[in-house]
Amino acid sequence: MWYRRIGQTAVRRAGARGTRALVSGCVLAALGLAAGPAPGALAAPAPVSGAATDASAVPVVPETTAHTVTLVTGERVTLRPDGSVVVAPRPGAEADYVTRRLDNDVFVIPLTALPYLGRTLDPALFNVSALAEAGVTTTPVRLEATAGATAPPSGPAFGAALARQIGAEAVKGSMGEGPLFGGVTSVAPAVATDGLRDTPRPSVRTDHTVKVTVLGTDGKPLPGTTSFALANADDAALYQEPFLDAVDGETRVEVPAGHYTAMVSAPAFDSAGEPAGVRMATAEFTVPDSGTGTEAVLDLRKATERVTFSTPRPAEEHQLILHYLRQDAKGAVAVNGGVGVSGGSPVQVQPSGRPVTTGDLRFNVYTHRRAPADAATPYSYDLKLANPAGTIAKNQHYKVTGRHLATVRTNYHSDTPGRAQEVARLMYLPYETSGEALSEPFKTPARRTEYVGGSAGASYADWLKAGERRFVSQEQPLVPGRTTTVDWLRGPLVPGFTEPARGAAADGTWYCSACRKGDALTFSLGTATVTDSAGHHVLAVPSDITSSHFAVVSGDTTLYEGDGVPGGVLTVPPEKAPYTVVYDQTRTNGDFRQSLTTHTEWTFASGHSGGQTVPDNWTCVSEAGEYEGPAECSALPVVVPHYRLDAGLDGTSPAGDGHLVVGFGHVPGVVAPPAVTKARVEVSFDDGQRWTATSITTLGKGRFRADWTTPDAAAGRDASLRVTGTDAGGNAVTQTVRSAFTVAAARG
Structure with missing residues (x-):
C-alpha cells in the first residue's frame, strides 16, 4: 500500500509526551508575528543603530507550530506538536473518525471516507501532519472524473455529499465499490508532493502470500471495501501497512515470514449516512518460513463487547474514543490507531482470548459524558481507563465511583455574550505520547462542574476555542479526590509567561523563556502574548495581533527594538546592570471586547550567569543561539x-x-x-x-x-x-x- 506524500512533515511528535523539541536549524533571528509561510516562521530583526550588544530571537519552540486543517470532508483538526489532535465536526454533523499513526504522520479519517480510502480517496487527504507542514488550512483537491462528473467544493459540502452517497450505498448493502458523485474516480490533495511515500525497510523476502478475510456480522465476507491495518509483530520495520483494502471481504498480500497482527475498525451506516455503530476486530497469526497459503480472518462477529460506562450521577455519552496500540517484540509501534464517535453510536470490540505473546498490546477507552438536559446544574464526566496490559478485556463495562474522580468547578468567562466556544480535554496514560479529543461546542458565559477520572498515572490538558483563538492549559496530573476551581478567559487577558503545572512530571523538558546562560539573556513571551488569570495561553502566536513593539533598554541605551516580535536573545556585557523590557500589543478581534491593548514594562537586574539555578530538566538559549542544557543558566x-x-x-x-x-x-x-x-x-x-x-x-x-x-x-x-x-x-x-x-x- 502506498499514498502520496505531501512535502516533508515537520510537525513531529515529541520524543516524550510534554517535551517540546526544537525546530532543527534555527538561527538567530527574530520571531515574526506577521503571517509567514508556516506557523512559527522566522523573520530577521531590524538592527538597532549604535547598540553595543548582539540581539536576536529565541529559537522557535514547536508549540508555535500547532495548526488547524479543514479536511476535504469538512472536519476541523487541530494538530499539536506532540501529535495530539482535537477534532471538530463539520457543521450540522457529528464527528466520527478513525486515526492511524505511522512513523511521525497522523491520519484522521472520517468514518464516511473509510470505504473509499485507497480507491477513490487518496489517504494523503487525511494526513494532517503533512497538510499542516504544507501550510494547508482548507484541503485543496485534484479530481479525476468521467466526462461531465464533478464534486462539491472541498469542505462541509463535500462531506455532506459523501454522507448522502454512503447512506444510499448502505441501503444497497455494499459501500465503496464505485465512483463518487456519479463519476469521480480519484480525489487527491492538490498541493506539492515529493513523490510516493516509501519508508526504507530492511531487505527481506516478501514472497509469502497471506489471504486476509474480513467477515461481517452475518459470517459472510463483508461487501464493499474495508480498510484494515497489518504489521509484523516481531519487527514492524519488516512489514507495516496502516491502510490495506479488503474488497468484498478479501485481499492477498505478500509478506516476510513471522508473527503478525491485524486490526480493523468497520462502521455500519444508516440510510442518512450516519454511523449506526462500529466494530473493532483483531487477529494474531503466524506466517511460517516454509509452507504457503496462510489465511487470516478478521471476524466482526467476535466484536461482541459494547463499551459502556456507569457514573455516580446520570450522564449521557457524547464522545467515545478508543486507542489501540500494538507494539512489536522490539518495543516499536506496529499498529497505532483509534476510533472516535460522538452522539452515542454503539462501539463493540473483540475481547482477547489471552494476552498477546509477541510484543505488547495497550488498549484504553475515553468518554466524555454530559448531564441530562433537565439537570438542575450542568456537569460532565471525562474518563480515561486502561485495559490490562496485553489484552482487550472481556468485560467492557466501566463503573466509576466518586473516589476515582477529581472535581473541577469550571467558570467559562466571555466578554461577548453568547460567544460560540468549543472545549476539549486531552487525556493521557503513562505509555501514551499523544492524545485525541473531540471538541464540544457550547455558548458562554457558563459554569459547569467537571468530573475527571482515569487509570493510575493519568494526566490531562485542556483546550478551548473562543472565536478563532485557541487556548490551552499546561498538562497536569490527575489527582482523585482533589477539588479545584478553574476560570477560563477571566480577564484581564495580558502578555505574560507560561508556567509548569503543579505536579508536572520532572522529566518533561521545559524551555526557559526568561533566563540568562552565561552572557546570553533570553526574554520571550512566545505563545504567552495572551494569557488569562489562570495562566491559560494561546496555542500559537495569535494572528489577531495587529501591532506590537518589543524593546530592551539598559540605562540610557536601547539594546534592541523591533515590531512584530514577542521576545529575543541578547548577548550582553558580563557586568551586573539594570534592564527594562517594554512590550506594547494591540489585538483586533471581533470575538473579544476587552484587554485588546496592553503596555507592559519589566525592570530587573542581571549579571553574568556562571552557575546553574534552574532545574535539571530545563533548557536555555546559549550565546550560540541554540537551546542547550541548564549548565550556567539562571532565571531572571x-x-x-x-x-x-x-x-x-x-x-x-x-x-x-x-x-x-x-x-x-x-x-x-x-x-x-x-x-x-x-x-x-x-x-x-x-x-x-x-x-x-x-x-x-x-x-x-x-x-x-x-x-x-x-x-x-x-x-x-x-x-x-x-x-x-x-x-x-x-x-x-x-x-x-x-x-x-x-x-x-x-x-x-
Missing part, C-alpha cells in the same frame, strides 16, 4: 502579576465598590526570589486620560487588594487598569490594560 528575576478581578462571567462590574486582588510572583525558575513588598493599582474610566489611585491592602505572600469606587457616571463604559509591583530587590513590573473590564449598565 522578572516580576509577574496575577489578577483576580471582581467581575462577573461577562466581564462586567457594577458601579459602586470595585475590587481587584493582584498577586505578584516571579517567572518560573527563580531561586529564593525577593518578596514583592510594594504595589500600586490605578483605574481609569476615560480610556486612560485620567488615572485614580486605589486603596491598597497588603494580604501577604505578594498579594494585594485594591479597592476603589466606580462612579455611577461610568455605567456602560469600559474601565482601564494600571498595575505596578516591586520586589525587595528593586525588580518591578508595570502593566497597563485598556478596557480591562466594563462597568455594568445602570438598571432601570
Whole structure:
C-alpha cells in the first residue's frame, strides 16, 4: 500500500509526551508575528543603530507550530506538536473518525471516507501532519472524473455529499465499490508532493502470500471495501501497512515470514449516512518460513463487547474514543490507531482470548459524558481507563465511583455574550505520547462542574476555542479526590509567561523563556502574548495581533527594538546592570471586547550567569543561539502579576465598590526570589486620560487588594487598569490594560 506524500512533515511528535523539541536549524533571528509561510516562521530583526550588544530571537519552540486543517470532508483538526489532535465536526454533523499513526504522520479519517480510502480517496487527504507542514488550512483537491462528473467544493459540502452517497450505498448493502458523485474516480490533495511515500525497510523476502478475510456480522465476507491495518509483530520495520483494502471481504498480500497482527475498525451506516455503530476486530497469526497459503480472518462477529460506562450521577455519552496500540517484540509501534464517535453510536470490540505473546498490546477507552438536559446544574464526566496490559478485556463495562474522580468547578468567562466556544480535554496514560479529543461546542458565559477520572498515572490538558483563538492549559496530573476551581478567559487577558503545572512530571523538558546562560539573556513571551488569570495561553502566536513593539533598554541605551516580535536573545556585557523590557500589543478581534491593548514594562537586574539555578530538566538559549542544557543558566528575576478581578462571567462590574486582588510572583525558575513588598493599582474610566489611585491592602505572600469606587457616571463604559509591583530587590513590573473590564449598565 502506498499514498502520496505531501512535502516533508515537520510537525513531529515529541520524543516524550510534554517535551517540546526544537525546530532543527534555527538561527538567530527574530520571531515574526506577521503571517509567514508556516506557523512559527522566522523573520530577521531590524538592527538597532549604535547598540553595543548582539540581539536576536529565541529559537522557535514547536508549540508555535500547532495548526488547524479543514479536511476535504469538512472536519476541523487541530494538530499539536506532540501529535495530539482535537477534532471538530463539520457543521450540522457529528464527528466520527478513525486515526492511524505511522512513523511521525497522523491520519484522521472520517468514518464516511473509510470505504473509499485507497480507491477513490487518496489517504494523503487525511494526513494532517503533512497538510499542516504544507501550510494547508482548507484541503485543496485534484479530481479525476468521467466526462461531465464533478464534486462539491472541498469542505462541509463535500462531506455532506459523501454522507448522502454512503447512506444510499448502505441501503444497497455494499459501500465503496464505485465512483463518487456519479463519476469521480480519484480525489487527491492538490498541493506539492515529493513523490510516493516509501519508508526504507530492511531487505527481506516478501514472497509469502497471506489471504486476509474480513467477515461481517452475518459470517459472510463483508461487501464493499474495508480498510484494515497489518504489521509484523516481531519487527514492524519488516512489514507495516496502516491502510490495506479488503474488497468484498478479501485481499492477498505478500509478506516476510513471522508473527503478525491485524486490526480493523468497520462502521455500519444508516440510510442518512450516519454511523449506526462500529466494530473493532483483531487477529494474531503466524506466517511460517516454509509452507504457503496462510489465511487470516478478521471476524466482526467476535466484536461482541459494547463499551459502556456507569457514573455516580446520570450522564449521557457524547464522545467515545478508543486507542489501540500494538507494539512489536522490539518495543516499536506496529499498529497505532483509534476510533472516535460522538452522539452515542454503539462501539463493540473483540475481547482477547489471552494476552498477546509477541510484543505488547495497550488498549484504553475515553468518554466524555454530559448531564441530562433537565439537570438542575450542568456537569460532565471525562474518563480515561486502561485495559490490562496485553489484552482487550472481556468485560467492557466501566463503573466509576466518586473516589476515582477529581472535581473541577469550571467558570467559562466571555466578554461577548453568547460567544460560540468549543472545549476539549486531552487525556493521557503513562505509555501514551499523544492524545485525541473531540471538541464540544457550547455558548458562554457558563459554569459547569467537571468530573475527571482515569487509570493510575493519568494526566490531562485542556483546550478551548473562543472565536478563532485557541487556548490551552499546561498538562497536569490527575489527582482523585482533589477539588479545584478553574476560570477560563477571566480577564484581564495580558502578555505574560507560561508556567509548569503543579505536579508536572520532572522529566518533561521545559524551555526557559526568561533566563540568562552565561552572557546570553533570553526574554520571550512566545505563545504567552495572551494569557488569562489562570495562566491559560494561546496555542500559537495569535494572528489577531495587529501591532506590537518589543524593546530592551539598559540605562540610557536601547539594546534592541523591533515590531512584530514577542521576545529575543541578547548577548550582553558580563557586568551586573539594570534592564527594562517594554512590550506594547494591540489585538483586533471581533470575538473579544476587552484587554485588546496592553503596555507592559519589566525592570530587573542581571549579571553574568556562571552557575546553574534552574532545574535539571530545563533548557536555555546559549550565546550560540541554540537551546542547550541548564549548565550556567539562571532565571531572571522578572516580576509577574496575577489578577483576580471582581467581575462577573461577562466581564462586567457594577458601579459602586470595585475590587481587584493582584498577586505578584516571579517567572518560573527563580531561586529564593525577593518578596514583592510594594504595589500600586490605578483605574481609569476615560480610556486612560485620567488615572485614580486605589486603596491598597497588603494580604501577604505578594498579594494585594485594591479597592476603589466606580462612579455611577461610568455605567456602560469600559474601565482601564494600571498595575505596578516591586520586589525587595528593586525588580518591578508595570502593566497597563485598556478596557480591562466594563462597568455594568445602570438598571432601570
